Amino acid sequence: MKFMLLIHQGATPTPNDPAAWAQLSPEEQNAVYADYKAINETPGVTPADVQMQPPEMASTVRVQDGRTLTTDGPFVEMKEALGGYLFYEADDLDAAIELASRIPAARMGGAIEVRPLVER
Amino acid sequence: MNGSLERTFREEWGRVLAALIGFLGDFDRAEEATQEAFAIAAQRWARDGTPTHPGAWLVTTARNRAINRLRRERTLAAKTRLLEVPHASEDQIETSTFPDERLELIFTCCHPALATEAQVALTLRTLGGLDTDAIAQAFLVSEPTMSQRLVRAKRKIKAAGIPFRVPAEHLLAERLAAVLAVVYLIFNQGYSTRSSGRALVAEALLLGRALAELMPEQAEAHGLLALMLLHDSRRDAREHEGELVLLLDQDRTRWDWTQIAEGRIVLDRAVTLAKGGAAGIYVLQAAISSLHVEQTPDWHEIAALYGELARLTGSPVVELNRAIAVAEELGAEAGLTILDRLALEDFHYLHATRAELLRRLGRTAEARAAYERALALVHDEAERRLLQRRLGELAVLARNPAAAHGG
Numbered sequence: 001m002k003f004m005l006l007i008h009q010g011a012t013p014t015p016n017d018p019a020a021w022a023q024l025s026p027e028e029q030n031a032v033y034a035d036y037k038a039i040n041e042t043p044g045v046t047p048a049d050v051q052m053q054p055p056e057m058a059s060t061v062r063v064q065d066g067r068t069l070t071t072d073g074p075f076v077e078m079k080e081a082l083g084g085y086l087f088y089e090a091d092d093l094d095a096a097i098e099l100a101s102r103i104p105a106a107r108m109g110g111a112i113e114v115r116p117l118v119e120r
Numbered sequence: 121m122n123g124s125l126e127r128t129f130r131e132e133w134g135r136v137l138a139a140l141i142g143f144l145g146d147f148d149r150a151e152e153a154t155q156e157a158f159a160i161a162a163q164r165w166a167r168d169g170t171p172t173h174p175g176a177w178l179v180t181t182a183r184n185r186a187i188n189r190l191r192r193e194r195t196l197a198a199k200t201r202l203l204e205v206p207h208a209s210e211d212q213i214e215t216s217t218f219p220d221e222r223l224e225l226i227f228t229c230c231h232p233a234l235a236t237e238a239q240v241a242l243t244l245r246t247l248g249g250l251d252t253d254a255i256a257q258a259f260l261v262s263e264p265t266m267s268q269r270l271v272r273a274k275r276k277i278k279a280a281g282i283p284f285r286v287p288a289e290h291l292l293a294e295r296l297a298a299v300l301a302v303v304y305l306i307f308n309q310g311y312s313t314r315s316s317g318r319a320l321v322a323e324a325l326l327l328g329r330a331l332a333e334l335m336p337e338q339a340e341a342h343g344l345l346a347l348m349l350l351h352d353s354r355r356d357a358r359e360h361e362g363e364l365v366l367l368l369d370q371d372r373t374r375w376d377w378t379q380i381a382e383g384r385i386v387l388d389r390a391v392t393l394a395k396g397g398a399a400g401i402y403v404l405q406a407a408i409s410s411l412h413v414e415q416t417p418d419w420h421e422i423a424a425l426y427g428e429l430a431r432l433t434g435s436p437v438v439e440l441n442r443a444i445a446v447a448e449e450l451g452a453e454a455g456l457t458i459l460d461r462l463a464l465e466d467f468h469y470l471h472a473t474r475a476e477l478l479r480r481l482g483r484t485a486e487a488r489a490a491y492e493r494a495l496a497l498v499h500d501e502a503e504r505r506l507l508q509r510r511l512g513e514l515a516v517l518a519r520n521p522a523a524a525h526g527g
Contacts, residue, residue, distance in 0.1 A: 001281040092283035093233060094291070116280050 002089050002117040003096040009083040011109030016054040032104045039086070039102055046087040055081035083110070087117075125165060128174050129158060133249035134330070136178045138225040139218050142284060144186055147246070147274045153189070157182035179218045222247060223286050223334050226327070230299045231282045238273035239302050245270055247330075248323045258309060258320050296335070300344045300402060303327045307348050314359065321355075324348060332386065342390035343402030349383030350409035352376070363509075364502045367412060375413075384410055404429045419449035436462045440470055452477040468497035472507060479514060488514055 013020035021029070040047040058074040058081065074081035083105065090096045093114065100112040136157065140150035157178045171177040229242040240259070244250045250258075256266035276282070287295040303324050310320025328345040335341045357370040365371075387410055390403045399407070408425045411417050426442035429435075439462055447455025456477050464470040475490035491511040498504045 003281075090281075093231075093281040094283050094285075094287070096281070097233075114280075 001092060001096075002087065002119075003093075004115045004117055005086050005088055005096070005100055005103070006082055006113040006115060007084040007086075007103060007105050007110065008080060008113065009105050009110040010079055012105045013108065014054075014083075032108075035102060035104050039099065042088075042099060044089040045099070046089075048085050048087075052082070052084060055083070125162070125170070128170065129161075130249065132175045132178055133158070134222050134225070134247040135175055135220055136182060137246055137249070138221040139179045140182050140186065141225060141228075141246075142219075142221040143183060145284065147277065149186060149189075150182075151246075153182040153186035154178075156185045160185075173217070176218055220334065221284075222330060224284050226299055226331070227286055227295055228277065228282060228284050230295070230302050231277075232295075232298060233280055233282055234273055234276060236302070236305070238269055238276075239298070240305055241266060241269050242273050243302055243327070244306065244320075244323060247327060250319070250323065254319065258313070258317065296338060296340065299331070300340055303331065304344060304348070304402075307351075311351065311355075321348075321352060325352070337393065339390045339393035339397075340400040340402045342386050342393065343400060343404075343406050346383045346387035346390055346406035347402050347409055349379050349386065350406060350413070353379040353383060359502075362502070364506045366506075372415070380413055398432075399428070401429060401432055404432070417448070419445050423449055436464050437467070437469075440464065440467075440473060444473060447477055447480075452480040456481075466497060468494040468499075468503070468507075470494075471497065472510075475510065479510075479517070484514060484517060 013024055015021050024032075039045060055074045055078050060071050060073065060075050062069045062071075088096055088099055090099070093116075096114045100106060100114050103112050106112050133154070137150055137154045140153050141147055144150050144153070160181055161174075161178060165171070165174075226243060226247055229246060230239045234242070237259075241255055244255045244258075245252065252267050252270060253263045256263045259266070261269075286292075306320055306327070307324035310317030310322075310324060313320075325345075325348055328341075328348050331338075331341045332345045353376040354367070354370060356376070357372070357374040358365055360371075383406070387403075387406045390406065391399070394400065394403050404425050408422055408429075411422050411425070423442055423445035426438055426445055430438040430442060439458060443455045443458035443462075446458060456474065459470065459474055459477070462470060471490045471494035475487045475494060478484075478487035478490055488511065491507055491514065495504065495507050495511070498507060
């Protein structure tokens with residue numbers, strides 16, 4: 001089965017926020033890098049081949065009565081916005097949940113959405 | 121259908137359905153095949169008598185129906201490959217046993233990726249074999265709502281890849297906790313709706329027994345069963361002429377002592393299994409319930425167990441119950457001290473308990489205020505009447521202060 005894992009950083013300290021990132025010890029920072037490396041190297045994982053800039057850089061577009069309305073920021077609240085993603089081919093949902101739980105954002109104040117892909 | 125046939129059917133439904141889900145990997149097909157097998161059995165067994173191994177007969181029949189249906193569908197759809205299974209006939213070679221996959225089924229139904237209400241509905245429908253309508257009534261929703269809930273849950277299981285398996289060791293404790301919570305929820309729903317909830321209570325007890333049988337090493341499974349047996353043993357004493365009777369005022373001759381004995385045996389087993397590790401929430405609650413059986417309960421021990429339970433759950437309601445036990449052991453003042461620390465302003469039971477303790481201390485005006493606060497918050501009619509009676513008794517006490525002490 002194929003899944004898409006949507007990574008929401010939430011309150012997770014990331015290098016995008018140098019002040020928050022600096023709050024982490026070098027060990028903690030290295031652990032984050034190591035975890036992502038291990039995840040990307042897990043058999044069945046297809047890492048995203050691009051990296052999005054953070055939610056602060058997003059712009060949201062709607063069209064109402066033929067007029068295009070653009071607003072600053074992501075569709076949802078900043079703290080709920082999407083940060084990154086990856087694809088995972090696994091036997092079942094439990095395997096996908098297990099991988100999701102290893103993504104640093106899951107334990108550091110964010111959340112991972114596990115979405116099954118439509119079979120073609 | 122006669123009584124014993126009906127009973128066989130109820131006992132076999134969950135097991136047969138579980139076997140078919142395991143076989144087919146599809147809830148709806150499995151349900152269809154199982155229903156067909158039971159319908160055939162109703163005719164055949166009435167004519168030929170019940171087979172030696174009814175469960176195996178039903179599974180074999182259901183499997184054959186499912187295979188034949190799949191073959192017909194494949195032929196109609198003109199797909200390239202024929203199902204590579206020997207053609208199934210109605211004359212079966214009877215095997216006597218088949219694997220019991222009810223554990224796989226209940227863990228699937230109670231998977232955390234499903235909403236709790238969906239877990240409950242699915243468990244009752246698949247393992248209990250309850251009609252959608254019966255489940256809807258039990259949970260006070262319309263039949264179409266419950267039907268939709270079940271449809272969406274089954275769809276989610278398929279689409280999201282929820283596996284049909286007993287969770288791996290490292291997940292088992294937390295997943296089992298979810299299963300036990302669902303069974304206890306079913307029990308409480310049935311127990312709180314009193315006479316109309318008997319079917320649900322019976323279902324919860326059946327599920328509890330099955331879990332204890334299928335997971336004999338799990339202390340909490342035995343703990344939950346013991347807890348339900350002990351609670352339910354008081355069913356005939358909790359009401360008198362339609363009015364609620366509190367535990368300490370109940371007519372003990374109306375308790376089901378056979379069930380209490382059974383509950384205590386199960387509790388012993390649970391406690392033995394829990395040795396070495398700390399007791400879990402169901403073992404603790406069952407132990408407390410068992411202590412309440414005594415004419416003069418050991419309040420000190422009950423308070424200690426509630427303390428342990430509060431530590432595990434962080435629940436202020438548990439602390440409230442501990443306060444009651446402490447009040448019994450050390451006096452109302454000690455109980456009130458605990459109550460006054462709890463953030464349960466909107467919980468009628470807190471105010472009712474405060475009122476009771478204030479009454480014992482002769483602080484009648486404060487007691488009255490507390491009963492009135494409780495009355496403003498209570499929902500259940502029977503509980504409202506109980507509180508009103510208590511408030512009424514206060515007025516009598518106010519006129520006759522000599523009757524104020526005791527409790």
